[in-house]
Amino acid sequence: MSSINLLDTTNVQMTPFSSRTSVVPEIRDTPGIFTFNLTWNDISDSSLKPKISSPLSTYYLVRNPRYTNTGKFVKFSDFLEYGKDQDLSGIMITIENAAFMAKSLGFDVLESLTTALNDAGYNNQTTKEVMIQSTDSAVLVKLKQQKAKYKLVYTLQPGIGDASASSLADVKEFAEAVVVDRSSFFAQSVHFIINQTSLLTDLQSAGLTVYAQVFRNEFVSQPWDFFGDETVEINNYAQSLNVDGLITDFPKTVRRYKRNSCTGLGNDVPSYMGNVTVGGLAQLLKNQAAPQAQPPSVAPMPKLDAPSVQRPPFPTVAPKNAPSGAAPPPGSSPSAAHTTAVSTCILLVLACATLLL
Secondary structure, three states: OOOEEHHHHHHHOHHHHHHOOOOOOOOOOEEOEEEEHHHHHHOOOOOEEEEOOOOOOOHHHOOOHOOOOOOOOOOHHHHHHHHHOOOOOOEEEEOOOOOHHHHHOOOOHHHHHHHHHOOOOOHHHOEEEEEEEEOOOHHHHHHHOOOOOOEEEEEEEOOOOOOHHHHHHHHHHHEEEEEEEEEHHEEEEEOOOEEEEEHHHHHHHHHOOOEEEEOOHHHHHHOHHHHOOOHHHHHHHHHOOOOEEEEEEHHHHHHHHHOOOHHHHHHHOOOHHHHOOOHHHHHHHHHOOHHHHHHOOOOOOOOOOHHHHOOOOOOOOOOOOOOOOOOOOOOOOOHHHHHHHOOOOOOOEEEEEEOOO
């Protein structure tokens, strides 16, 4: 599950749990129905179904509507066992809202994470890589202090254009790799690429592995320079930018690209597998179109600096019955909130687990 809010990822509005809305400012300003407001029995109830995400629904593009609610929820431990049995290089686990869980609900997600991985045998094997990803540097610092045997990955905020030396030094203290949003690799104006930012060079020069996210098949998700073709976009990130990995909503598309023999032909590569010239389409408009057809100028993109990387230390886990800071949000009883935190482990609470091709 990609969100702690069931309104985003399930059909909860159509179930008896639709009244369990609450506002949790630490997570979001608008009401939601959060996983910690339900027990595992509630979540596994037959009336509650997962919902396929449609991030481009504003364009009236809905993914596979016939099977919108097909699937089932699984516990984190079941996912770990599934990952071990697949022909994959490993798994990636995304952790968010861990500080809130520790401080407000008295639940140590990091301890539960490492315990589950150890119980599944991931700490004693070398064939499957385990990556732990978070936007919260305090989470990764805590895992680093615990000498976690897994690859720690820091997620940058979208829209960053370059990085200061001090911020890179800070990231290197707790992470081996970074996840960068696609919007950070190119400066764009109304979906036209204007130029390439220096962020990728900054990160790779600092010795950090760089993964780009999130690649999608919908034609409106790519800049116009890639002709609405997801394979053209993937090819440019792999061959021209030379990112270290891709995070995608459509793994079969990336797998198909990896099997494409054209990518290994060197100078004989066909023209349709060539790289797109950065800013070429905007330049074509500038040279041949009327002035009013030019893409608007873009402001400089912000820089990643040390203060934006640093976070307060990971909080001490509060006693579950503490009167201050541990009260569950409206819409759930204290027992329900805390029971859920334990029974669902972390997959449905705040961790999104991903398989690595």
